[in-house]
Amino acid sequence: MGFTLVWQAVRLALLLPLLLLAPPTRGQVEGPQHELLRGVRAFRAERYEEALAIFRRLEAQGEVREIGFYVGTTLHKLGRHEEALGAFRAAARAGLREPVAAYYQALSCYRLGMLQRARLGFASLVQGEASPGPRLREGARRFLQHIEAALPGLPPGPRYAAVLAHAQAMLPGHEAIEWLEEAVLLLPYLPDRRVAAERVRALLERLPPGEDATALLRALDTGP
Amino acid sequence: MRCLRVSAACALLLLWSRPGRGDASSPLEAMREAAEAAAEVDPERVPLPRLLLPPWLTRAALEQVRQEAVREAVRTEVEREWADRRRSPRPERVPPGHGGPPRGKDMSAQARSAAAQAQDVARNHDVARERGRGRPEHPLGPMRSQTEKVWGSP
Numbered sequence: 001m002g003f004t005l006v007w008q009a010v011r012l013a014l015l016l017p018l019l020l021l022a023p024p025t026r027g028q029v030e031g032p033q034h035e036l037l038r039g040v041r042a043f044r045a046e047r048y049e050e051a052l053a054i055f056r057r058l059e060a061q062g063e064v065r066e067i068g069f070y071v072g073t074t075l076h077k078l079g080r081h082e083e084a085l086g087a088f089r090a091a092a093r094a095g096l097r098e099p100v101a102a103y104y105q106a107l108s109c110y111r112l113g114m115l116q117r118a119r120l121g122f123a124s125l126v127q128g129e130a131s132p133g134p135r136l137r138e139g140a141r142r143f144l145q146h147i148e149a150a151l152p153g154l155p156p157g158p159r160y161a162a163v164l165a166h167a168q169a170m171l172p173g174h175e176a177i178e179w180l181e182e183a184v185l186l187l188p189y190l191p192d193r194r195v196a197a198e199r200v201r202a203l204l205e206r207l208p209p210g211e212d213a214t215a216l217l218r219a220l221d222t223g224p
Numbered sequence: 225m226r227c228l229r230v231s232a233a234c235a236l237l238l239l240w241s242r243p244g245r246g247d248a249s250s251p252l253e254a255m256r257e258a259a260e261a262a263a264e265v266d267p268e269r270v271p272l273p274r275l276l277l278p279p280w281l282t283r284a285a286l287e288q289v290r291q292e293a294v295r296e297a298v299r300t301e302v303e304r305e306w307a308d309r310r311r312s313p314r315p316e317r318v319p320p321g322h323g324g325p326p327r328g329k330d331m332s333a334q335a336r337s338a339a340a341q342a343q344d345v346a347r348n349h350d351v352a353r354e355r356g357r358g359r360p361e362h363p364l365g366p367m368r369s370q371t372e373k374v375w376g377s378p
Contacts, residue, residue, distance in 0.1 A: 033250075033251055036251035036255075037251050037254060039251075040251055040254045040255045040258055043255070043258050043259075043262075044258045044261075044262075046262075066252060069252075069255065070255055073255070073259045077262060098256070100256050100259045100260055100263075103263060104259065104263065107263070107264060110270070111270070132260070133260055135260060135263070135265060136260060136263060136265065138265060139263060139264070139265025139266070142265065142266065142267050143267050145267075146267040
C-alpha cells in the first residue's frame with residue numbers, strides 16, 4: 001500500500017513537467033506569429049485594409065524584425081507606393097534580403113515613374129543576384145524589356161527636374177529619400193552632372209534625422 | 225510506466241498541434257507565397273501612359289496646359305473686344321448726365337472679367353518672382369493670392 005502511494009507520487013512528479021510543457025490551446029495565447037498568420041490570411045483573401053491594420057499593429061510593437069516586408073507588400077497592393085517603398089527600406093535596414101520584396105519594390109518604383117530604380121531592381125532579379133520564383137523572374141524580365149523600350153523616348157533632363165521637384169516637395173518627410181535615390185541614378189545621363197549633383201547633395205542634407213543617406217552621398221562623391 | 229508513456233505521447237502531440245507550429249510554413253514563407261501569387265507580372269496590364277509619362281509628370285503637364293489655355297482664352301477675348309471696338313464707330317459723345325456709357329467703362333462684362341483674370345495671372349507671376357522662390361502660381365489662383373496677401377505665405 002505504502003509502495004503504491006509512493007509510486008503514485010513519483011508518477012505525478014514526472015507528469016507535472018510534461019503538463020506544464022503542454023501547449024496553449026488555440027485562441028488562448030496569440031503571439032506575433034499567430035497574428036502574422038492572421039494578417040497573411042487576410043492578404044491572401046485580398047482584404048488588404050484588414051491585413052495592413054494587423055501588420056501595422058505588429059510594427060508598432062516592434063517584435064517582428066522583417067515586418068517591413070509584410071507592410072510594404074500590402075501597401076503596394078493598396079496602391080500606396082511611396083509608403084510601400086519606405087516600408088521596404090525599413091525591412092532592408094533590418095537585414096531582410098528577400099527577392100519577393102525586391103520585386104515589389106521595383107514594381108512600386110515602376111508605378112511611380114522612378115524608371116531608373118525600377119530598371120536596376122528588375123535587372124538584379126533577372127541577373128540572378130537574388131533568386132525569386134520562375135513567375136517573378138519572368139515578370140521582372142518583361143518589365144525590364146518594357147522599360148528599356150520606353151527610356152529612349154524619355155529625356156533624362158526633364159525627368160531629373162521633375163524628380164528633384166518632387167523630392168523638394170516631400171521634404172522634410174522621409175519619402176524624399178526615395179526620389180533622391182532616383183535623382184542620383186539619373187546623374188550620369190545629365191550634361192551638367194556636377195551642378196546637378198550639388199543640388200541633390202543640398203537636398204540630402206535636409207533629410208530628417210534617422211534617415212541614412214550615407215550610401216547616396218557616397219554615390220555622389222564617387223560618381224564619374 | 226505505460227501510463228507515463230501515453231501521457232508523454234499526448235503532450236508531444238499537443239505540442240506539435242499548437243497554432244503556427246503545425247502549419248506547413250512559417251508566416252514569412254506563407255507571406256512570400258501569397259505575395260508571389262498576387263504580384264503583377266504583365267506590363268501590358270499596367271496602363272502605358274503611366275510608363276511613358278509618370279503620373280506626377282502627367283499632372284504637372286496637365287496643369288501647365290490648363291494654365292496656358294486660360295491665358296490664351298483671356299488674350300483672345302481681350303483682342304476680340306479691342307478689334308470690335310476698332311471696327312465699330314466710337315459712341316457719340318454726350319454731355320455728362322445725359323446717358324450713354326461713361327468714358328473708359330464701355331467694355332462688355334465678359335471682357336472686363338477676362339481682363340481682370342489676366343491681371344490676376346500677371347500679378348501672381350510678379351509675386352512669385354519677387355519671392356525669388358520660383359514657385360509656380362497656385363491652381364486656385366486669385367483666391368489663394370488674396371489669402372496670402374492677408375495672412376502671409378505659409
